[in-house]
Amino acid sequence: MKAIRAVNLSISVLLFSLLFAICFVYEASASSLVQKGRVAPNFEVVDLNGNPFKLSDLKGKPVLLNFWATWCPPCKSELPEFERFFEEYGKQVHIVAINLTLSEKSKDAVKEFVKKQGLTFPIYLDVEGSVAETYLVRYIPTSYFLDENLVVEDMHVGPLKFEDMVKKFEVD
Structure with missing residues (x-):
């Protein structure tokens, strides 16, 4: 025994x-796959209207890639900062805001939230959670800073302020 x-x-x-x-x-x-100095993994998602989007389509100017959700208080606090940054520097830097849609009530709830907040920067839906999984998102908000060739320059966990974004991208 x-x-x-x-x-x-x-x-x-x-x-x-x-x-x-x-x-x-x-x-x-x-x-x-997601390390400083390496090209960021490509992915395909849809925008709020269902139009497909690929990260690889954005070569040419730096990218702020952000993962967020409507129910996340730190995410909510940074969204106005993103809006301000987009309004002032959107011609110089792409903003790619990836909503963790799998964690939301519905796609429509995300659309309604975006409308109520008056957000005009591009919002995309990670419906299956595959992009967040690829980028190893464990906490939100999480942001990646990519150069004009989509090479990962840095990563930040937690809410960003307008000044942080200006400093990171050296825009003025």
């Missing part, structure tokens, strides 16, 4: 170790 328990325990430890190793390798390989 003791021998059977020992074998079962050994098998359990082995399976747990194997599962941990697989998860670690997956996480490490996924995180290596």
Whole structure:
């Protein structure tokens, strides 16, 4: 009986170790896709009207890639800052605001929120959560700063202020 328990325990430890190793390798390989100095992973999402959008279409000027949700208080606090930045520097920097739609009540709720807030910068829907998964978004808001060739320059977790964006992109 003791021998059977020992074998079962050994098998359990082995399976747990194997599962941990697989998860670690997956996480490490996924995180290596989004690193400073590397081209940001491409993705395709839709805008609020259902029109497709690809990150790779934006080469030519820097990109502020932001992940957010309507129910997130820090996200709500930074949205007016994004709007101000877009109004002043939208011709120099692309803003790509990715809503974590999987966590929302509905797409229509996101549309209504955007309308009520008076947001005019581009908003896109990550309906399946695949973009947030690719970019390893664990906390929101999370923002990535990409150069004009879509190379990752930096990442920021937490709300951004207008001044932070101006400083990061060296616009004036």
